Amino acid sequence: MVHCVNASYHHGDLRRALIEAAVAAVGEVGVGSLSLRAVAKRAGVSHAAPAHHFGDKAGLLTAVAAEGHDRFADALERAWQTTGDFVEVGVAYVRFAIDHRPYFEIMFRPELLHTDDPELDRASRRSREMLHRGTDGPGPGEAANGYSTAALAAWSVVHGFAELLLAGNFDPAIDDDPEGVLREVVRQLRF
Amino acid sequence: MVHCVNASYHHGDLRRALIEAAVAAVGEVGVGSLSLRAVAKRAGVSHAAPAHHFGDKAGLLTAVAAEGHDRFADALERAWQTTGDFVEVGVAYVRFAIDHRPYFEIMFRPELLHTDDPELDRASRRSREMLHRGTDGPGPGEAANGYSTAALAAWSVVHGFAELLLAGNFDPAIDDDPEGVLREVVRQLRF
DNA sequence: AACGCGATCTTTCCATCGTCAAGACCTTGC
DNA sequence: GCAAGGTCTTGACGATGGAAAGATCGCGTT
Structure with missing residues (x-):
């Protein structure tokens, strides 16, 4: 168990990619207009993929804030x-x-x-x-x-x-x- | 034309009521979670009523900000x-x-x-x-x-x-x- | 070497949202 | 009265966040 902490199977490192996509998206449209689906599309995954890594939108933003x-x-x-x-x-x-x-x-x-x-x-x-x-x-x-x-x-x-x-x-x-x-x-x- | 500037027909003074409802709603849930439909419901009107007075959500918030x-x-x-x-x-x-x-x-x-x-x-x-x-x-x-x-x-x-x-x-x-x-x-x- | 388990991601679905278009209602000016 | 226009409702649409269930894949175990 715990094959890959923070690592990668299908994608490479989706967690990282999503954070970077979120940062880029916020830079373009602002956090108020940030859409999870747009972030997912930017990272090349389905719109529900972020939920697995971050739970919900606030979870993704929390990871961005921590970084x-x-x-x-x-x-x-x-x-x-x-x-x-x-x-x-x-x-x-x-x-x-x-x-x-x-x-x-x-x-x-x-x-x-x-x-x-x-x-x-x-x-x-x-x-x-x-x-x-x-x-x-x-x-x-x-x-x-x-x-x-x-x-x-x-x-x-x-x-x-x-x-x-x-x-x-x-x-x-x-x-x-x-x-x-x-x-x-x-x-x-x-x- | 221009019967009633800022005045009232069916409701009384819906414009005012909507602003106050918006302020109350923001006080409870914050501006980030503010829903036009909730404001409308609070004022006792249909969900599309605010659009007539303020154009869109930003219009309502603009009126609140001005006040x-x-x-x-x-x-x-x-x-x-x-x-x-x-x-x-x-x-x-x-x-x-x-x-x-x-x-x-x-x-x-x-x-x-x-x-x-x-x-x-x-x-x-x-x-x-x-x-x-x-x-x-x-x-x-x-x-x-x-x-x-x-x-x-x-x-x-x-x-x-x-x-x-x-x-x-x-x-x-x-x-x-x-x-x-x-x-x-x-x-x-x-x- | 095969199996199974769990992690990863997708697909589908739902409630809610803001906005638009069309219509109903009502007041006012003529 | 009657047309006109302001006021509000109804219904619909696309987009959104989230939940649920399924598919895919890699690893450890036997």
């Missing part, structure tokens, strides 16, 4: 270790939202996901930890809730910027150099 | 004129998101709306202007794009806080006193 959080954590960690500047972690946050929009569109939408999924939990916990690097630690910031005020402020500002930008709520002029604008915005924070 | 932006602008203006403190405008921003969640869930999601609708344009422009009160004006903040850096930072931080809070991405402990936490978060901004 997204992993990549996200990687990007944030890279930024932190490269520059040592927490502002640059914030820039990386928004950079990821822009460059990997399909992932980002899904990652922070629990209503689309199976929030009890252990893989998602592990990955999102990892990306969450990366966010606290730099703001947490020495500073005071009451930890009555799980976060320091500085971490909450930083998270809120970069997340809000990313959401408003991606949704198109900003002046289009910002699209020319979102990084530059964001850098100035983040500098408005006291650390 | 939301009007109420939103009212709330922000009230906060500004009452306190004169821009921090309190930010608090009112998040307060609105919490207290009128169904509206807020829709207002900043252009992909769900008819963004060319004149009513929506007027209302959202109004709420946008309220946001710039207090940050704009005297300060420098390059206006290369439409906003000052301070306004962008303030908007981003309150919007991000609201989104993360509503989506449930924060520690549940914050739900006890989101206003208090937000006030400290906003104070992390230099004005």
Whole structure:
């Protein structure tokens, strides 16, 4: 039993193919118009194939979100270790939202996901930890809730910027150099 | 011709009833699971009735979003004129998101709306202007794009806080006193 | 070497959805 | 009154997500 964990019989690696197809589809039509059947067609399988690997639509999106959080954590960690500047972690946050929009569109939408999924939990916990690097630690910031005020402020500002930008709520002029604008915005924070 | 603008024949004021039914439905199941047919049933009309008043689903959501932006602008203006403190405008921003969640869930999601609708344009422009009160004006903040850096930072931080809070991405402990936490978060901004 | 089991995928079916077209009803203006 | 047009209903269609049942295939066992 358990012939092939995560492996392949008929298709090769359908699980992987479906995730990639989902990401591509979300990139084209948005998560709101994502159709399981379109994803299946894109991967060259029948419309019911995804259900076997992911249970349901939320299951597929959960797998995408988990992968997204992993990549996200990687990007944030890279930024932190490269520059040592927490502002640059914030820039990386928004950079990821822009460059990997399909992932980002899904990652922070629990209503689309199976929030009890252990893989998602592990990955999102990892990306969450990366966010606290730099703001947490020495500073005071009451930890009555799980976060320091500085971490909450930083998270809120970069997340809000990313959401408003991606949704198109900003002046289009910002699209020319979102990084530059964001850098100035983040500098408005006291650390 | 044009017997009754916005008025009532068979039903009373179906347009109004449908908007209220939509708000109630979004409050219960979220905008993602909103069904036009459920809204119609809630208003006591046939499943195709909404189409006549709003064209399509996006049309109904557009009307809801426009009404939301009007109420939103009212709330922000009230906060500004009452306190004169821009921090309190930010608090009112998040307060609105919490207290009128169904509206807020829709207002900043252009992909769900008819963004060319004149009513929506007027209302959202109004709420946008309220946001710039207090940050704009005297300060420098390059206006290369439409906003000052301070306004962008303030908007981003309150919007991000609201989104993360509503989506449930924060520690549940914050739900006890989101206003208090937000006030400290906003104070992390230099004005 | 043959069997059987379980994993993988397909096919078929169903309820629900948004939208469209056609018709019924009702109010208003003439 | 009567035509006209706004209001709403009915019925239908294609698309969707999901459930159920069957077909196909590879592996471990004997």
